[in-house]
Amino acid sequence: MDSRTAPDDAPATETSTLSLETLAIHADDHLNKNTDVAPAMHVSTTFRYSNDPEELRPIADEELEITDSTPPVYSRLSAPNTTRLESLLSRLTSSYALTYSSGLSAFHALLVYYNPRVIAISGGYHGCHGVISLVSKLSGLKVVDLFDEEAWDAAGLGEGDIVHVETPLNPTGEARDLVTFKERAKRRKALLTVDATFGPPGLQDPFKQGADVVMHSGTKYIGGHSDMLCGVLCTRDREVWQGLWTERLFLGSVMGSFEGWLGVRSLRTLEMRVRTQSRNAERLVEWLDGAMKKEGSVVKDMVVELKHASLQAKGEDGVWLKKQMPNGYGPVFAMTMKDRETARRLPSKLHLFHHATSLGGVESLIEWRRMSDQTVDDRLMRVSVGAENWEDLKEDLENAFEALKAEGR
Ligand SMILES: Cc1ncc(COP(=O)(O)O)c(C=O)c1O
Incomplete structure (x- = not known):
């Protein structure tokens, strides 16, 4: 810092x-x-x-x-x-x-x-x-x-x-x-x-x-x-x-x-919380982004679009973004699921992410964003990453995608 x-x-x-x-x-x-x-x-x-x-x-x-x-x-x-x-x-x-x-x-x-x-x-x-x-x-x-x-x-x-x-x-x-x-x-x-x-x-x-x-x-x-x-x-x-x-x-x-x-x-504890949460989000986004490109991965089956400043930083926007956010790109990202029903059901399959609005706390949250904002795509999930171990969060997401797949989604 x-x-x-x-x-x-x-x-x-x-x-x-x-x-x-x-x-x-x-x-x-x-x-x-x-x-x-x-x-x-x-x-x-x-x-x-x-x-x-x-x-x-x-x-x-x-x-x-x-x-x-x-x-x-x-x-x-x-x-x-x-x-x-x-x-x-x-x-x-x-x-x-x-x-x-x-x-x-x-x-x-x-x-x-x-x-x-x-x-x-x-x-x-x-x-x-x-x-x-x-x-x-x-x-x-x-x-x-x-x-x-x-x-x-x-x-x-x-x-x-x-x-x-x-x-x-x-x-x-x-x-x-x-x-x-x-x-x-x-x-x-x-x-x-x-x-x-x-x-x-x-x-x-x-x-x-x-x-x-x-x-x-x-x-x-x-x-x-x-x-x-x-x-x-x-x-x-x-x-x-x-x-x-x-x-x-x-x-x-x-x-x-x-x-x-x-x-x-x-x-x-602001600095250590935010640094950890932001790094966790970047790791999750990197994993999801990679998995979305892999044939046969459950992530590719479920997620159609991923958004986060860390992805922008890899392209042309990186020139200004790395100066504007030199210490990390923030703990919130968004996933667009394959359809509305997959988005609606995803939170019920997660154990570490609370299904709740708001963000910023040390507890990871996920929100089917339609619950609080009628203007967004009804397949959009907003993810606020907390201070848990990122690999536990990754496993929770992966298991939830598998559970949806097992239900025939
Ligand atoms: C970007 C942003 N600005 C302002 C607000 C409003 O803050 P509050 O809920 O504390 O009134 C929110 C709440 O989610 C927000 O996300």
Whole structure:
């Protein structure tokens, strides 16, 4: 993993060249006010003001200049466990990070803050399109295809508007070239916002390709244990962060303190989890890809198409992709099965993969994607690879394909 340096005016602590793994365990040490090694859990929603009348200075909430050492007042403004999570995230991303109650509330906050007239977006997580519909109802926001520059210009996409790129992409795990979209956005003075949920810190740093804001559904890899909802927005502009903070105060979409505590616990192992999960996915994809080309293999009988950024990296896309994702191509891939019924039955034959939606946890999941997204091919399986031994996962898949074959599929 490359070492990271916080920006000069970093919010949390001083700059350093410590690696991601070390920062994940120590970047919040300055907030450890007790003798506890594990962070304390604070459940209070309200916090006593100073007992010294001289220190009591009335100030409107929205005028507060917030840092991670600002004393908490009320937990819709800030709270110790979420502040600690934000401080860690800021260091891990060399940016100013703010957390939200979910990935979608983070995306909503982003659109409320910038209030664009036009947004260029295509595919990716369907829920983000739902948020855009809500915002369009209020502001008349226009949506244009991410790949259709003529449509951008016809809609007048320009200063203050947004080019939103999800990479890698839900549900296939394929990547998009951020440098190209940055150039197109910059030419029109528009912003590049990146949903980096599928490629968390350690796998990619979209700021290097010019992202203005990086968003995560922290529910996935930042949480990593399928037990917390979280959204994150990261910016390198302190003023934007302060504006987002003030608006979150009124949106009210803060994380709960327990989730903030879980998030800190989870980040300690982010790098090793994501590295293992990504490597496992690449090995499974390599095995499946090879087996699909072998006459007589059960994989060839069952799977008709395989998608993952690691496959893209073998072709022309490898030129930009190896720079964009130098440490691995992400733990999610997609398989298209031979028919709808094979896809519907596959999860029931697996023992190690849970049949469930979501992704990012240490437990491997598989989803017949039609269960939660009506827009996808009804033969598509989304696979979120966990931290188990990859050969056990391979055997589980192979046995499941054999079981389907024995049923005459
Ligand atoms: C790429 C992506 N962005 C955003 C979200 C929304 O996140 P949340 O479920 O935390 O609201 C998801 C959820 O699956 C996602 O996959």
